[in-house]
Amino acid sequence: MRWLALALALLPPVLLPLPAMAVESIVAGLSQNRVSITADFDGSEILVYGAVKRNAPAPEGPIEVIITVEGPSTPVTIRKKDRRAGIWINTEAVEVDAAPSFYAVATTGPLRQVLSETEDLRHRITLPRVIRAVGAATEDGGPDDFIDAMQRIRQAESRYMVLQGAVEFTEQTLFRSDIVLPANLTEGEYRVRIFLTREGRVVDAQDRVVGVRKEGLERLLFNLSREQPLIYGLLSLVMAAGAGWAASAGFAVLRR
Amino acid sequence: MQLYLPIAEVSVNAFLLLGLGGIVGFLSGMFGVGGGFLITPLLFFIGVPPAVAVATGANQVVASSVSGVLAQMRRKAVDFRMGTVLLVGGMAGSSVGIAVFQWMTRLGQVDLFVQLSYVLFLGLIGAMMLQESLRAWFRSQQGGPVRRSHVHTWVHGLPLKMKFRASGLYISVLPPLGVGALVGFLAAIMGVGGGFVMVPAMIYLLGMPTKVVVGTSLFQIIFVTAFTTLMHAVTSQTVDILLALLLITGGVIGAQIGTTIGVRLKAEQLRILLALLVLAVAIKIALDLLIRPTELYSVMPGVLP
Numbered sequence: 001m002r003w004l005a006l007a008l009a010l011l012p013p014v015l016l017p018l019p020a021m022a023v024e025s026i027v028a029g030l031s032q033n034r035v036s037i038t039a040d041f042d043g044s045e046i047l048v049y050g051a052v053k054r055n056a057p058a059p060e061g062p063i064e065v066i067i068t069v070e071g072p073s074t075p076v077t078i079r080k081k082d083r084r085a086g087i088w089i090n091t092e093a094v095e096v097d098a099a100p101s102f103y104a105v106a107t108t109g110p111l112r113q114v115l116s117e118t119e120d121l122r123h124r125i126t127l128p129r130v131i132r133a134v135g136a137a138t139e140d141g142g143p144d145d146f147i148d149a150m151q152r153i154r155q156a157e158s159r160y161m162v163l164q165g166a167v168e169f170t171e172q173t174l175f176r177s178d179i180v181l182p183a184n185l186t187e188g189e190y191r192v193r194i195f196l197t198r199e200g201r202v203v204d205a206q207d208r209v210v211g212v213r214k215e216g217l218e219r220l221l222f223n224l225s226r227e228q229p230l231i232y233g234l235l236s237l238v239m240a241a242g243a244g245w246a247a248s249a250g251f252a253v254l255r256r
Numbered sequence: 257m258q259l260y261l262p263i264a265e266v267s268v269n270a271f272l273l274l275g276l277g278g279i280v281g282f283l284s285g286m287f288g289v290g291g292g293f294l295i296t297p298l299l300f301f302i303g304v305p306p307a308v309a310v311a312t313g314a315n316q317v318v319a320s321s322v323s324g325v326l327a328q329m330r331r332k333a334v335d336f337r338m339g340t341v342l343l344v345g346g347m348a349g350s351s352v353g354i355a356v357f358q359w360m361t362r363l364g365q366v367d368l369f370v371q372l373s374y375v376l377f378l379g380l381i382g383a384m385m386l387q388e389s390l391r392a393w394f395r396s397q398q399g400g401p402v403r404r405s406h407v408h409t410w411v412h413g414l415p416l417k418m419k420f421r422a423s424g425l426y427i428s429v430l431p432p433l434g435v436g437a438l439v440g441f442l443a444a445i446m447g448v449g450g451g452f453v454m455v456p457a458m459i460y461l462l463g464m465p466t467k468v469v470v471g472t473s474l475f476q477i478i479f480v481t482a483f484t485t486l487m488h489a490v491t492s493q494t495v496d497i498l499l500a501l502l503l504i505t506g507g508v509i510g511a512q513i514g515t516t517i518g519v520r521l522k523a524e525q526l527r528i529l530l531a532l533l534v535l536a537v538a539i540k541i542a543l544d545l546l547i548r549p550t551e552l553y554s555v556m557p558g559v560l561p
Contacts, residue, residue, distance in 0.1 A: 183267030233489025244322025247508030
């Protein structure tokens with residue numbers, strides 16, 4: 001075993017894709033690993049924190065941290081309006097097979113500095129990379145414009161967030177960042193990734209999962225609508241008719 | 257107070273929804289229109305996904321219509337027989353309409369078709385009503401001779417005559433059946449209950465007195481929208497019961513107030529106001545089509561059908 005360890009240690013670093021033996025690695029935690037959506041749910045926050053563990057003195061140059069949170073992916077249709085015969089109508093549409101319903105990337109510094117292009121390609125960290133990686137857009141009519149538009153629209157809705165410099169980093173060792181989850185959250189598994197980079201190269205990476213689930217009344221109603229749609233529909237109608245009657249009866253009493 | 261909606265999957269202000277429901281219910285009770293053509297765009301605006309907005313809007317209209325009909329029933333202003341005949345025609349018309357809608361969806365221009373038919377019908381009906389009701393109003397101001405509520409035409413020579421006592425009509429069932437079918441057809445295509453088409457059609461085409469029109473239209477709308485709600489709940493599962501509950505609570509109260517005020521207004525005034533409302537919606541949609549939108553792109557979850 002000792003020989004094996006020695007042999008591994010002597011190998012050039014290129015042959016060591018796993019950073020397990022690297023000088024620096026991440027020790028990380030999350031404030032919560034599940035988010036419950038209840039009736040009064042109004043957004044939530046995940047605190048991602050941790051430290052850089054070193055087996056040896058740190059090499060030259062600053063080390064950086066990148067944290068990403070990715071929501072479940074759904075198919076998306078992006079449409080574009082154009083002027084035809086004087087009126088604005090939807091003309092073209094591009095379908096993306098899977099686009100994350102939520103994506104946040106937080107860093108210790110400007111993304112261009114803390115992450116190289118090749119590492120971004122490999123790990124799919126920045127927003128354009130994530131969307132292009134999962135969504136195979138069609139070729140005709142410049143789908144790039146459509147993808148850019150989706151990014152723009154979803155950033156305006158706080159569904160996609162680029163938070164450069166939002167990771168607090170103390171003494172090149174302790175880091176923490178609050179990621180705000182918006183109120184219009186989709187149910188599912190949210191993947192949290194933490195990267196450690198030096199000179200744009202990823203030194204270590206970790207994966208965590210946060211489960212977002214509807215609870216209580218929300219869960220009950222959602223399940224009913226999916227499992228017993230007819231009963232759910234009839235229930236909606238009974239409620240509507242009942243409320244209509246109650247208001248009418250109530251006002252009749254008031255008028256007397 | 258923020259509330260998370262289980263089906264729409266958005267968090268919205270509960271009081272805002274109560275208020276929206278109240279305004280739409282008010283108009284509904286006053287004019288006998290279901291209000292679907294108002295509630296759906298308003299829900300889009302506050303971020304509810306379109307499919308949920310359409311389905312839940314239908315559910316809300318059921319409640320405000322029930323409330324409105326009950327209020328009108330106390331005034332004996334609901335012609336059940338006429339309502340039933342219109343409904344039979346409406347069912348036939350809407351099944352044809354749904355088929356046409358699916359055909360247009362396949363062609364991919366359904367949005368444009370819906371918007372254009374909105375502008376065309378709302379604009380036409382609004383303008384006609386406004387012109388007629390203004391003239392009637394001026395005449396009543398001058399104290400001139402009152403025009404007969406309806407004139408005898410070829411319509412009255414048709415067979416299968418039936419007595420509609422509440423409306424004071426003795427006409428063939430064919431015109432109401434036809435009107436019902438036309439409205440059902442348009443309602444299915446435009447995704448609304450059709451009250452704003454039904455009300456003018458009842459006044460001008462069938463010659464019904466304005467006071468029974470509101471109640472009878474609402475009576476008919478209950479069934480059309482109840483059917484729509486159930487279809488949406490079963491096929492696309494987009495009815496949000498929590499959203500509906502809030503809209504309904506506001507809506508039924510609004511409908512009662514609307515009915516009370518509607519009763520105090522003169523028939524011509526009621527028609528002028530409805531005409532203005534219909535025209536306003538038509539102009540708004542027309543402007544949306546003509547003015548360059550600030551964001552050319554739109555993102556919709558899900559794949560095109």
